[in-house]
Amino acid sequence: MAEKQHTQTRPKFTWLFLATHEHSPESVVPTTVRFEADTEDDARAAFPGMILTFAAKIRTESPYSMTWTDEEHATLWSIIGGSLDIYTRLPGQEVRHV
Numbered sequence: 001m002a003e004k005q006h007t008q009t010r011p012k013f014t015w016l017f018l019a020t021h022e023h024s025p026e027s028v029v030p031t032t033v034r035f036e037a038d039t040e041d042d043a044r045a046a047f048p049g050m051i052l053t054f055a056a057k058i059r060t061e062s063p064y065s066m067t068w069t070d071e072e073h074a075t076l077w078s079i080i081g082g083s084l085d086i087y088t089r090l091p092g093q094e095v096r097h098v
Contacts, residue, residue, distance in 0.1 A: 010060050011036040015043035016067065016076065017052040032069055032076060036060060 015037060018030035032055065037043040044052055056078050058067070067078040 011042075012038050012060060013043075014058040014060055015040060015054075016056040016058070016078075017043070017047070017050075018055055018076075019047060019050045019052050022049050022051055034067075 013036070014034055016032060016034045019033045020028050020030050030053065033047060033050075033052075035043040035046045037046070040054070040057070055076055056067070058078060067076070069076050
C-alpha cells in the first residue's frame, strides 16, 4: 500500500468558484465550491458537468486565510493575511547634528 510522503508539497492556491450543474434551470442559485490546485485549469477539471464562474484565487501558503459568505447580500468575503516587515523596506534615514 502506498502512503503519502511528508515531503509532498501542498498546491499553491485555493480556487473558489460559483457553480451550477450544466442541466440545471437558470433560476437555480449557484453553490460556492473550492479546490486546492496549482492552476485554474486543474481546479476546474475537478468539477466536470458544472458551469463554473471564477470567484477567488487564494494563496495556500498564507499564514492566515478566512473566507465566508453573506447569503442575505449574495456576497463572498475573503481575508488573507501575512507578516510584513515594513522596517526592512523603508529607505534609510540619516540623522545629522548641526
